[in-house]
Amino acid sequence: MNKAIINPGQLAEQEKNIRDHLSQGRWRKARDEAKSVLKQDPGRFLPLIIEANVGLAREMASRGLTSEAAQVLTYLRTIAPPETVRLLEVEMKRAAPTAKSTTAELLASLDDPSFCTDASWRSRTADWIVLRFDFAPNRQSALPGPSGGEVQSIWQALHHVSQQQWKEAGESLRPVSARSPFRNWKLLIKGLIAYYQGEFERAGQFWEGIEKDTVPDQAQKVYRLWTEPVREAREVPEPHLMQAFCTLARQPGLAPLLLAAEKKGNPQNPIEPYAFLRRSLPAFPSLKPDWVGALTDFCCQSMLMASEQGVEQTADFFEDLEENRAWKSDAERLVGLRTFCFLYTADSHHEPWQDYWKSYVHLQEKFYGSSPRLRSIAHLAEASCLVFAGCSSPLPGNRKEQAPLLKTEHASRAIRLLECSMQEDPTQKRACQLLADLYRQLDRKKDLGRLLEIMARQFPGDKDVLCQAAGYFLERKAVTKAIQYVEQARRIDRLDPKLMDDYVRMHFHLARQHFEKRSFPKGREVIEQLLTGEYALATKDNLDRSRWTICLRRGILELSAGFAGLAEEWLAKAEADAPSKAAFLLQAHILWVVYQSRQGYAHDDFSKKLERYVQSRIEIGDILWLLRVYRYISSLTGLPPLSLAENLILKGMKKAARSSFSRQDLLHLLELLSPNHRFFFGLDPYFKNWLKKDPADPLIRYYQMRSADPESISPGKREKTYREILKEAMARRDETAIRLLENELRLKRPEEFYLPPPDFEDFQEELDELWGDGAGEPPDLDTLPPIPLPDILQKVLNSTGRELICAYKEMVSTMGPAEKKIMRQGLTGTIPKADLDFIFGRKTGKGQGMKRFFPPAPPEPPQPGKQKQARQEAEKEKSPPPKSFFRRLF
Amino acid sequence: MNPFFVLDVPPDADDETIRKTYLEAIKKAPPEKDPERFRIIHQAYESIRNESQRIGFRLFPAGSAGSSLTDSFLRHARWRPSMEPPDWETLKEFLCQCQIPPNQK
Numbered sequence: 001m002n003k004a005i006i007n008p009g010q011l012a013e014q015e016k017n018i019r020d021h022l023s024q025g026r027w028r029k030a031r032d033e034a035k036s037v038l039k040q041d042p043g044r045f046l047p048l049i050i051e052a053n054v055g056l057a058r059e060m061a062s063r064g065l066t067s068e069a070a071q072v073l074t075y076l077r078t079i080a081p082p083e084t085v086r087l088l089e090v091e092m093k094r095a096a097p098t099a100k101s102t103t104a105e106l107l108a109s110l111d112d113p114s115f116c117t118d119a120s121w122r123s124r125t126a127d128w129i130v131l132r133f134d135f136a137p138n139r140q141s142a143l144p145g146p147s148g149g150e151v152q153s154i155w156q157a158l159h160h161v162s163q164q165q166w167k168e169a170g171e172s173l174r175p176v177s178a179r180s181p182f183r184n185w186k187l188l189i190k191g192l193i194a195y196y197q198g199e200f201e202r203a204g205q206f207w208e209g210i211e212k213d214t215v216p217d218q219a220q221k222v223y224r225l226w227t228e229p230v231r232e233a234r235e236v237p238e239p240h241l242m243q244a245f246c247t248l249a250r251q252p253g254l255a256p257l258l259l260a261a262e263k264k265g266n267p268q269n270p271i272e273p274y275a276f277l278r279r280s281l282p283a284f285p286s287l288k289p290d291w292v293g294a295l296t297d298f299c300c301q302s303m304l305m306a307s308e309q310g311v312e313q314t315a316d317f318f319e320d321l322e323e324n325r326a327w328k329s330d331a332e333r334l335v336g337l338r339t340f341c342f343l344y345t346a347d348s349h350h351e352p353w354q355d356y357w358k359s360y361v362h363l364q365e366k367f368y369g370s371s372p373r374l375r376s377i378a379h380l381a382e383a384s385c386l387v388f389a390g391c392s393s394p395l396p397g398n399r400k401e402q403a404p405l406l407k408t409e410h411a412s413r414a415i416r417l418l419e420c421s422m423q424e425d426p427t428q429k430r431a432c433q434l435l436a437d438l439y440r441q442l443d444r445k446k447d448l449g450r451l452l453e454i455m456a457r458q459f460p461g462d463k464d465v466l467c468q469a470a471g472y473f474l475e476r477k478a479v480t481k482a483i484q485y486v487e488q489a490r491r492i493d494r495l496d497p498k499l500m501d502d503y504v505r506m507h508f509h510l511a512r513q514h515f516e517k518r519s520f521p522k523g524r525e526v527i528e529q530l531l532t533g534e535y536a537l538a539t540k541d542n543l544d545r546s547r548w549t550i551c552l553r554r555g556i557l558e559l560s561a562g563f564a565g566l567a568e569e570w571l572a573k574a575e576a577d578a579p580s581k582a583a584f585l586l587q588a589h590i591l592w593v594v595y596q597s598r599q600g601y602a603h604d605d606f607s608k609k610l611e612r613y614v615q616s617r618i619e620i621g622d623i624l625w626l627l628r629v630y631r632y633i634s635s636l637t638g639l640p641p642l643s644l645a646e647n648l649i650l651k652g653m654k655k656a657a658r659s660s661f662s663r664q665d666l667l668h669l670l671e672l673l674s675p676n677h678r679f680f681f682g683l684d685p686y687f688k689n690w691l692k693k694d695p696a697d698p699l700i701r702y703y704q705m706r707s708a709d710p711e712s713i714s715p716g717k718r719e720k721t722y723r724e725i726l727k728e729a730m731a732r733r734d735e736t737a738i739r740l741l742e743n744e745l746r747l748k749r750p751e752e753f754y755l756p757p758p759d760f761e762d763f764q765e766e767l768d769e770l771w772g773d774g775a776g777e778p779p780d781l782d783t784l785p786p787i788p789l790p791d792i793l794q795k796v797l798n799s800t801g802r803e804l805i806c807a808y809k810e811m812v813s814t815m816g817p818a819e820k821k822i823m824r825q826g827l828t829g830t831i832p833k834a835d836l837d838f839i840f841g842r843k844t845g846k847g848q849g850m851k852r853f854f855p856p857a858p859p860e861p862p863q864p865g866k867q868k869q870a871r872q873e874a875e876k877e878k879s880p881p882p883k884s885f886f887r888r889l890f
Numbered sequence: 891m892n893p894f895f896v897l898d899v900p901p902d903a904d905d906e907t908i909r910k911t912y913l914e915a916i917k918k919a920p921p922e923k924d925p926e927r928f929r930i931i932h933q934a935y936e937s938i939r940n941e942s943q944r945i946g947f948r949l950f951p952a953g954s955a956g957s958s959l960t961d962s963f964l965r966h967a968r969w970r971p972s973m974e975p976p977d978w979e980t981l982k983e984f985l986c987q988c989q990i991p992p993n994q995k
Contacts, residue, residue: 131989133982158985162978196975218988225964226971242960244987248976249967252983258959265959273959287948289895291966297892297951298962338949364948368902374945 011040018048027056050080054088061092087116090125103129104144110181111145119181119211126181127215130154150176154185166193188216191223200227222248251291257281258295270306271317274299278328287331287367300335304342315343334363341381357382376425380434383417386410387438411442426458429465436468448472456485463489463496470502479510501544504535508553512595515561523562527554540579543632548577549587556591582618582652583625585610590633590645607644614652620661620669623653627672627679650682657685666690666700675706683707698729698737702744719745812839891965893934893947898970905940912939 014037021030031052038045053076060069069092077085090109106125109116116122129151134143143152153175160169170193176186191206204227207220222244225237237245243255257280264272277284277295285296303314318336320326327333337360344356357378364374387410415438421431432455439448452469459465470485483506490499507526514523530536530550537545555570571588578584589606596604613622626649633639666686673680687704691697702725705718713721722741729737812823894901897911912935919927938944956962976984 127989131986158981159978161975162981164975192975196973198973213990215985215988218990219985222984222988226968237964240987240989240991244984245964245967247980247984247987249972250976250980251963251967252980254963255960258963262959277959287901289892289901291963293892294895294956294962294966295959298956298959300951342950368948371941371945373941374949377945377949 011037011044015044015048018045018052022048022051022055025055025059027052027059031056046079050076050084054080054084057088058091066092087121091121103132103134104148107143107145107147107151110147122181123184123211123214126151126185130182130185131215147181150180150182154182154189157186157189161189161192161196164196166197169193184210184214184216188219191220195223195227203227219244249291265302268307268309269313270299270303270310271314274303275317278332285328285332285335287334296335300339303339311343314339330363330366334360334367337363372424373428376421376428376431379417379421379424380428380431383414383421383431383434386414386417387434411438414438429455429459429462432458432465445476449476456488460488461492463492463499466492467499467502470506474506474509477513479506479513482506483510500535501542504530504544504550511553512557515557518561520562523557524554527557540577541628543587543629548574548579548584551577552584552588553591556588556595560592560595580622580625582610582613582622583629585613586626586629586645586648587633590629590639590642593640593642593645607648610648611651614648614655618652618656619659620656620665623649623656624665624668624672626652627669630679631672646678650679653679653682654685657689661686661689663690663694663697663700670703675703681707696728698725698732698734698741701725701728702737702740891930891934891969892951893938895966896930896934896969897938899938908935908938 014033018030018034021027021033031049034045034048034052038049053072057069057072057076060066060072073085073088073092076088090106093105106129110122110125110129126147129147133155143149153172157169157172160166160172169189173186173189176182180186187206187210191203194200194203194206203223207224210217210220218241221237222241225245239255239259242259246252246254246258257277261273261276261280264276274285277299281292281295283292285299286292287296304311306314318339321332321336322340327336337356340356341360361375361378365371415435418431418435418438421428422435425431432451436448436451436455439445439451449472452465452472455462455465456469466485466489470482470489473479473482473485483503486499486503486506490496490503493499507530511523511526514520514526527550531547535545536547536550538547540546540548543549551570552574555567555574558564558567558570574588575581575584585606589604589610592604592606630642630645630649633642633645666683669683669686673683684704684707687700687707690700691704694700702722705713705721705725722744726738726741726745729741894903897908897915899908899911903911912931915931916928919931921928936943937947956965975981
């Protein structure tokens with residue numbers, strides 16, 4: 001069949017393709033395509049065919065396919081220029097040479113300036129000759145020509161380097177000229193001489209001149225791994241350079257092992273690299289600070305940071321070793337036990353965990369000697385595990401946020417362990433603190449007091465401990481002792497304003513005690529000390545230390561237990577100095593109620609006066625002060641009911657809303673009353689009044705929405721309104737309103753999410769009932785009432801994390817096989833496989849399976865009002881970072 | 891990296907020895923000259939400065955062990971460069987390994 005004539009456009013396209021193949025090293029493809037169009041334009045395509053064949057011959061030669069390469073060379077002799085053929089012949093000899101004559105031929109080709117002028121070719125040939133290392137010390141050169149002398153010099157210099165003969169090495173390089181094909185070697189060796197003499201910068205300067213992709217260039221790259229500054233994240237070098245690096249680091253053969261181990265590792269299977277290195281390296285694992293120890297540390301860290309499945313595999317691997325007593329060494333057993341302690345301490349249901357701790361401590365002491373501190377930590381870890389059993393988070397650091405949930409038998413055991421911990425190491429503050437928390441939880445006040453005194457003696461420089469002790473003794477009415485502790489704490493930090501407030505507050509208690517014991521001079525002296533010392537403040541807003549509040553307290557003390565005449569004097573001083581008459585009256589009323597509470601509640605003039613004031617002339621400024629006083633009082637503990645005061649404040653708020661106020665006043669009120677505050681609804685008249693002036697004010701509209709009854713507005717309508725307000729806020733560039741509204745809109749969605757019941761037909765029926773017979777528009781989905789869900793599904797929806805898995809398991813237990821299958825299909829991919837196995841009753845491996853992560857006793861479902869909190873806790877619970885657990889122990 | 895290796899102290903070194911070595915090490919690598927090295931030395935010191943810290947380190951050897959096994963080895967080896975040249979045979983082997991393999995050319 002005649003080949004079709006190709007038009008010039010197609011030829012150009014063909015040429016482009018061939019050149020692409022050549023640049024990509026696809027020699028056969030380039031050759032075949034060029035052959036097919038050779039007759040169309042021989043002048044254009046013959047050079048391409050030659051290039052493709054040369055490339056092919058080189059590739060074959062480098063792979064050791066010498067006879068195939070020779071065939072290509074024979075073909076090339078018929079089409080290529082003689083110099084190309086000659087060059088290729090030499091290269092092929094270089095590729096698979098054994099005879100000494102090849103070196104001589106190559107040296108001759110380097111010495112012949114007309115042979116090849118390509119610098120890259122000359123450098124590659126020089127590299128090849130050098131790497132033959134046909135060299136013996138003290139033997140005169142037998143290599144021909146100037147290049148022969150140069151290569152001999154390079155070998156000699158390298159030998160001197162290996163012998164640390166720096167001067168001789170430098171001298172040996174003299175015959176190598178700057179234009180020699182061996183100049184890269186000369187630069188490398190000069191750099192090596194500088195490097196081994198500690199001159200890294202100078203070495204780098206020599207190495208900069210080396211031609212890229214030559215052997216000296218690769219060698220300097222390896223050396224630069226040492227000379228460049230240490231960086232956190234650095235690229236791992238190419239495998240051949242890594243191998244060279246390992247050789248230089250006196251660990252030949254390590255690189256392939258590392259690369260092979262790395263290939264085996266992934267987050268689902270972190271134990272494989274460990275197992276591989278364990279088999280391959282006799283010294284692995286090691287606890288020594290050497291390179292084997294570094295690899296061990298890496299493996300351990302990656303095992304503990306792996307996915308849940310990976311962690312389980314790790315545990316199974318070590319459990320196997322423990323069961324079969326197949327530990328490679330004591331060091332490995334220590335690594336294994338450490339892993340067990342780490343994994344199981346957060347799970348008190350895994351029984352052997354205490355044995356692991358004991359064995360770990362025993363072995364650790366064998367390695368590093370007896371350590372009471374370690375034993376103390378082990379006891380603390382065990383106790384922490386018991387104390388926090390059943391908590392959503394076992395981390396001791398979370399105890400402030402949530403009280404530990406304890407069972408009595410656990411508590412007594414935990415106490416014993418903590419006492420042991422303290423006995424082993426009296427400076428173990430965490431054990432003391434945990435024990436104090438425990439005593440508080442169990443309401444063992446005497447024990448707590450004794451412990452706090454011990455702690456105050458043991459940690460005299462710890463402000464927190466001293467404050468705890470002070471708080472305890474204040475609660476026990478041992479005011480003098482409490483003051484001593486606060487004074488001690490103040491000596492540690494004199495600038496802490498809270499300590500100063502506490503100090504003053506405790507002196508009020510002391511003065512009150514003196515007054516109640518009718519030791520009036522002592523009581524008065526205490527108050528006067530406060531007024532004359534550095535404690536009293538001229539500013540009005542510190543309700544502990546402002547002068548007017550100190551005077552007021554003195555006045556009320558005189559009124560309730562002292563002399564009425566003196567009381568009037570002090571009350572007059574306080575009133576004159578008070579920022580607002582309403583604030584003065586409110587605080588006087590509350591103090592009166594507090595100081596009279598022992599004698600029984602008595603009506604007072606202050607509340608009557610405040611009521612009259614509220615009805616007659618209260619203003620927004622007074623309201624601000626009333627709220628400040630109330631907020632301060634609410635922060636104190638042990639107060640009698642303050643319903644009268646609260647009513648008066650609410651009345652005052654209502655009344656003051658009718659008077660004029662600025663936006664700034666309203667913002668001050670909002671600072672004092674968060675949307676969750678019980679008085680927040682009292683701001684509604686303020687919002688209405690302000691919105692009469694500026695109906696579109698986004699911030700005030702937002703707060704008005706927040707104050708509205710949640711039942712009165714559907715979620716959909718609420719969201720729509722928020723979006724409208726957000727638009728206005730953006731137009732006004734009201735950043736505060738934008739931030740609040742964006743948060744609100746982001747938070748809304750999960751709360752409004754609910755699932756249809758599992759039976760879709762029932763759901764459809766319910767929808768039909770709501771929509772009638774299909775006539776007219778369907779109603780707004782937001783107005784649909786929540787559909788009652790079956791109890792068990794409701795339980796699933798209300799539960800989270802661990803509870804969710806348990807609830808799923810309960811639900812599945814009621815299903816038939818077909819339903820189970822559908823359920824399993826639905827859950828596959830959404831939750832981990834191990835959880836699936838737990839839900840559907842399949843055993844997981846030989847370890848403890850999900851028992852390790854999901855203790856058998858399901859916790860109580862969260863109370864309805866605390867669902868959001870429970871959800872947040874469950875979020876934390878999903879992946880408790882065990883690492884921090886240990887970090888917090890120290 | 892292992893702090894005992896970073897500071898070049900034996901695993902049973904006491905507080906005094908560790909502190910002394912630390913001070914010498916930061917003299918050689920002050921923060922203004924080599925901040926990264928200084929940071930690593932300081933971090934190492936902080937993790938083993940007293941017995942409690944040392945127990946903590948042994949219980950959980952925290953710290954950056956590297957992003958991979960290779961990186962871990964590299965970090966370890968690079969921390970103290972070998973200042974003694976390899977013998978003649980090792981040097982030859984090293985240079986031969988520096989050839990770019992045909993598949994990477």
